[in-house]
């Protein structure tokens with residue numbers, strides 16, 4: 001179980017830190033960058049939730065996602081691709097069910113939105129604007145997870161989850177803009 | 193024309209994605225990082241616009257910039273430096289005029305600001321604080337655009353545009369702090 | 385002394401820029417990324433301060449940190465590890481005292497918080513939510529500072545300062561959530 005008491009330990013003052021399995025690596029290790037950016041994604045979702053109080057369904061989705069993102073962090077901080085975990089002491093890893101839940105939510109939300117013929121300018125309501133930030137930060141996290149996956153084998157469900165997350169943030173942002181009716185479309189070359 | 197309907201396609205679940213010309217690359221390709229960070233810049237400008245309603249001129253500048261940033265994204269997602277585009281079917285690229293518009297706006301805003309003898313602490317009004325975030329995120333995007341430009345030829349106007357954008361965000365932030373009068377200066381070594 | 389007057393100089397339009405000592409480097413140089421991300425950290429703290437007005441002690445801590453971050457930027461933009469600075473014209477560098485101040489503040493705040501048996505979902509009050517963003521962005525800055533330190537000798541106090549900063553943001557975020565009583569704990573595997 002994770003314990004947080006003293007908070008600063010000075011053990012990282014020379015630029016090294018520990019993974020979940022105790023192995024010490026440089027703080028600029030790609031694995032640390034990957035779960036550090038998942039943490040950043042979680043923090044920006046925390047900001048979005050400042051504006052979801054009057055939409056309890058949206059807020060509950062975001063709360064589940066915030067919890068999931070620590071499961072994802074636990075997965076990423078524990079080297080291994082999930083397939084070889086010791087069955088007596090399995091590591092906590094992202095499961096297909098968690099991504100499927102995102103897909104069901106996307107489908108349900110998307111059913112209420114009009115199809116789009118152009119990109120939308122990110123923004124609108126406070127909730128929508130912050131969800132667009134979450135969307136783009138989760139895609140930055142995805143780029144680092146994919147970079148890590150190109151170097152070491154990781155749980156493929158982790159990659160799927162983070163890919164789906166940005167699409168969830170997109171439809172939720174549209175939902176938060178009056179079902180997309182208040183979204184403003186990009187006009188290619190408008191200011192040329 | 194861009195179409196957004198199903199939103200999630202699962203085609204990126206293994207870490208590859210498509211550029212504007214259909215070519216498939218890894219999601220951690222520097223080109224994808226570059227336009228992905230332009231998208232993030234756009235999202236944080238969307239947050240800044242939550243606070244520009246009572247300054248319609250500022251809001252209109254930000255709206256034009258948001259539209260420009262998709263032109264910039266279209267430019268960056270389409271390999272080529274702009275010079276060799278097929279004249280019958282030109283690609284959408286950033287033009288010198290778009291950067292010149294930023295310069296004219298910077299000059300007009302800057303005329304109303306006092307010269308500075310030190311850096312200013314980012315923050316102040318809600319609009320100013322968020323514009324400083326946009327300023328620093330656009331500079332992060334610039335670093336990635338410059339990295340891409342070191343590897344492949346890209347439209348030089350794209351580099352100029354993103355460079356000028358952060359200066360625009362700086363003067364606009366000062367403008368949003370009572371013409372700079374409420375800005376607080378850095379005092380070197382104050383807390384030593 | 386730093387002077388800011390014209391703001392845009394066009395000298396960076398081809399992707400090169402100057403360090404504090406005048407040396408020209410590519411904008412995607414790791415050193416530029418390091419102090420650019422310190423600047424971004426400063427900007428997000430500026431956003432957090434939109435919500436600290438009714439906690440003057442917290443606000444004063446954040447103000448000192450914002451000033452420190454320009455000292456840190458000055459340190460990082462001036463190559464050298466601090467040990468060889470000309471004693472007649474020393475460079476401005478982060479000192480041990482600045483990190484010790486952070487430690488004293490962390491200890492004082494932490495004394496009022498309950499120990500934790502799990503991670504906390506980032507968010508809660510507006511101040512707490514934004515401090516979690518600052519926490520994760522400062523850790524991103526730290527990763528770049530550590531990357532730089534792996535390539536060139538830098539002032540070791542700079543690394544310590546940025547490491548401690550994220551722990552400061554963590555305890556301050558808990559403090560801003562009713563002394564941690566409103567923090568919501570991660571439940572491993574909750575949604576599996």
Ligand code: B12
Nearest residue numbers: 001004005006007070073074077091092503504550551573
């Ligand atoms: C990786 C990590 C992080 C990552 C990712 C964590 C995540 N899950 O997303 C991030 C970046 C988020 C992080 C942040 C922080 N961290 Co941290 N973190 C760690 C580290 C290295 C591992 C934690 C972890 O997630 N382990 C995975 C868990 C689940 O492992 P486990 O409990 O051993 O369980 C294993 C099995 O039992 C099984 N399992 C467990 N539960 C379940 C459930 C099911 C259903 C199944 C099947 C299996 C299963 O799977 C696990 C893996 O094999 C620990 C040190 C350590 N080794 O514990 C520090 C540590 C806990 N962190 C620490 C600190 C200080 C922080 C921060 C405050 C830093 C900061 N300033 O931002 C923040 C707090 C964030 C918050 N919101 O609360 C300190 C705490 C110091 C102290 N004593 O006070 C520690 C101890 C590191 C240190 N020595 O300094 N952290």
Ligand code: B12
Nearest residue numbers: 119120166167189193196197198199262265266269283284
């Ligand atoms: C690159 C890209 C992005 C980039 C950059 C786009 C930009 N312009 O900034 C970013 C990162 C922003 C992005 C984001 C998203 N995207 Co996207 N994106 C694309 C991609 C690959 C190209 C889009 C593009 O900008 N093309 C350039 C345009 C302008 O090309 P064009 O219309 O063919 O026009 C050409 C010429 O006719 C000419 N031209 C056109 N207009 C004009 C005007 C003038 C004056 C001139 C001279 C020339 C000219 O120039 C163009 C280039 O040669 C498309 C797939 C595709 N190939 O279309 C997916 C695609 C549209 N995206 C998709 C998705 C899902 C998204 C996101 C929802 C993802 C997410 N979760 O965040 C978001 C939505 C963002 C938003 N706010 O709406 C999906 C949509 C799926 C669906 N059917 O529903 C697609 C189809 C990809 C896919 N297969 O999954 N995207």
Ligand code: B12
Nearest residue numbers: 311312358359381385388389390391454457458461475476
């Ligand atoms: C590095 C840098 C940055 C960095 C980091 C700065 C930091 N300290 O954190 C960051 C990224 C923050 C930055 C941002 C910006 N910058 Co700048 N920046 C510089 C640069 C290259 C160095 C500035 C610096 O910090 N020097 C370190 C200082 C302290 O050096 P110094 O005064 O010479 O002092 C030396 C000694 O005397 C001694 N010292 C000084 N004080 C003290 C005190 C004590 C106690 C001790 C012991 C020693 C000591 O130490 C120093 C180092 O050896 C200057 C160009 C230049 N060379 O001056 C541009 C420059 C000032 N920036 C510029 C601009 C435009 C900006 C931005 C507006 C860009 C933007 N759009 O975001 C922002 C403004 C940010 C703000 N909030 O105000 C322009 C201004 C143009 C103009 N004339 O108007 C300049 C001139 C660059 C240029 N040619 O374009 N910048």
Ligand SMILES: C[C@H]1O[C@@H](n2cnc3c(N)ncnc32)[C@H](O)[C@@H]1O
Nearest residue numbers: 139140142143209210211219224228
């Ligand atoms: C919608 C478009 O966004 C791009 N794309 C796909 N994944 C990412 C990511 N993680 N970050 C940035 N851009 C991405 C691809 O070009 C895709 O086609």
Ligand SMILES: C[C@H]1O[C@@H](n2cnc3c(N)ncnc32)[C@H](O)[C@@H]1O
Nearest residue numbers: 331332334335401402403411416420
């Ligand atoms: C004002 C100073 O900011 C630095 N600089 C210039 N461009 C960038 C960027 N994209 N990101 C971070 N820092 C930058 C240079 O050192 C310049 O002189």
Ligand SMILES: C[C@H]1O[C@@H](n2cnc3c(N)ncnc32)[C@H](O)[C@@H]1O
Nearest residue numbers: 017018019027032036523524526527
């Ligand atoms: C709490 C945990 O966070 C990780 N860690 C330490 N420093 C950083 C950083 N700069 N960025 C991201 N993660 C970090 C380590 O794994 C540490 O144990």
Ligand SMILES: [Mg+2]
Nearest residue numbers: 163164166204
């Ligand atoms: Mg995707």
Ligand SMILES: [Mg+2]
Nearest residue numbers: 355356358396
């Ligand atoms: Mg510049």
Ligand SMILES: [Mg+2]
Nearest residue numbers: 012547548550
């Ligand atoms: Mg640390």
